[in-house]
Amino acid sequence: MGSAGGVRWSRGIRPSAPGSRTTRLELFYDLVFVFAFLNVTTLTAASPNVGGLVRCLLVLALLWWCWTGFAAFGNVVRTDQGIVPVVGFATTAAAFVFALSIPQAFRDEPGGLNGPLVFAVCYLLVRASQVGIFGWVVRGDPQLRRRWLLLAVPALITTGLIISAALLPLRLFDVPIMISIYLALWLVAIAVEYGFGLALGGSGWTLVSAGHWAERHALIVLVALGESIISLGLGPGFISGLPLTWSVIAAAVMGVAVVAALWWAYFDTLALALEQRLHRTRDPATRRALARNAYTYLHLPLVAGTILFALGLKGLLDEAADPSTPAWGLPLPGFDLLVLHGGVALYLLALVALGWRGLGRPRWPTTVAVGLLLVLVPVAARLPELVALGLLSLLVLALTAVQTMADAPLRRQVREVALTEQLAAEADQTHWRGEHL
DSSP: OEEETTEEEOTTSOBOOTTOOOOHHHHHHHHHHHHHHHHHHHHHHTSOSHHHHHHHHHHHHHHHHHHHHHHHHHHHBOTTSTTHHHHHHHHHHHHHHHHHTGGGTTOOOTTSOOHHHHHHHHHHHHHHHHHHHHHHHTTTOHHHHHHHHHHHHHHHHHHHHHHHHHTSOTTSSOHHHHHHHHHHHHHHHHHHHHHHHHHHTTTTOOOOOHHHHHHHHHHHHHHHHHHHHHHHHHSSSTTTOOOOOHHHHHHHHHHHHHHHHHHHHHHTTHHHHHHHHHHHOOSHHHHHHHIIIIIIITHHHHHHHHHHHHHHHHHHHHHHHOTTSOTTOOBOOHHHHHHHHHHHHHHHHHHHHHHHHHHSOOOHHHHHHHHHHHHHHHHHTTSBHHHHHHHHHHHHHHHHHHHHHHTHHHHHHHHHHHHHHHHHHHHHHHHHHHHHO
C-alpha cells in the first residue's frame, strides 16, 4: 500500500502523474461514445421536430456527463494498470447497453424490455461505477471521503429522477401531460448533475495532468467531428440503395469542407492555447475552475453543435441521392435547416466562449460569422439544398481563414511552444529507450 497526495493507494489501483497522457483503454471507452452519438442522431432523425430535438439534447447532456466521468477517472488513476481495466470493461459494457437503449429512452416498445427503464438502470450502473472507484481511492482519508459523499449525492438524485420517469404509469394522465412530466423530470435530473458540478467548484478533485485533460477533450471533439463524416457516408447509397450521383458527390465534398474548417477552427490554435493556459495555471482552485468551465461545460456545445450538423447532413444527403429530386435539390425543410445552420452556429459560439473564458481574448471574426449564419437562414430557406450547403461551406471556410489571420501572432507563439514541447518529449523518450530497451 502506497500513498500520494494524502491518499493511500493499493497495488490494484495506481495513481496518475502530472505528465500522463491518454491511454489506449480510454480510447476503447470512446468507441462506445462513437456508437452513442450515432444513436442520438438516429433518435432525432426519427422525430424531426422541436420535441425530437429537445429529447436529443437531453440524452446528449446525460451522455456527456457519463463521458466526463470517464475523463476524470482517467485523470486520477492509471486506467491500464492493476484491476482498473477489468472495472473499465464492465463499465464499458453497461455504457454500451446504455447507448444501445438511446432510441427507446423515451418510449417503451412492445415485445421487449422497458426501454426507458433499461436506459435509466444503465445510466445508474455507469455513474455508480465511476463514483465508486473514486470512493475506493479516498476511503482512507476522512476529509476526502466527506467530499466524495458530496460527489455521490447528485448521481443518486439524478438516477432516481430518471428511473422515476421510466416507471411513470403511461395512463396516469393524458399523453401531452405525461410527456411534460417526463421531460420535466429529465430536466431536473440534468440540472442537478450540472448544478452540483458548479456549486461544488471541483471540491475534492485535483486535476493531476493538464495534458491528459486537454487531450481527452480534444479527442472527444474529434469523435464528434467523425460523426459528421460517418453521416456523409451512411446517408445515401450505402444504406438506402439509392444511386451515387454528382449531386451526392458535390454535397459530400462540401460537407467535408465544413467539417475540415470546424476542425481547423478548434485544433489549429485554440486547443493548443487552452492546454498551455491550463499548464501555466498553478493555483489548484483556479486550475480546477478552468478545467471545469472551459472543458467540462464549454466543450459540450462543441460536441452538440457537431452532432446537430451531422444530423442535418444526413437528411440533406438522403434528399440529394433521390433520383426524383432536381439536380440542385429542393429547398431544405425547416428542421434540417435549423440543425444544419444551428449546429455550426452553436459550435462557433462555443469557440467564442472558449476564447474568452480560457484565453481572455475576443474572437470577433467568429462572432461576426455566427451573426451572418443567423441572417442567412431566411435566404438559405429559399435556395436549393446544394446551393444552401455551398453557401454555408463558403462562409465557414472564409471565417476560418479570417480568424487564422487575426490569430497570427498568437498562432506563431502557441504552435512554436507546442512544437518545442513535442521535440523535447521525443528526445527524452528516445534517450530513455536507448538506455533501457
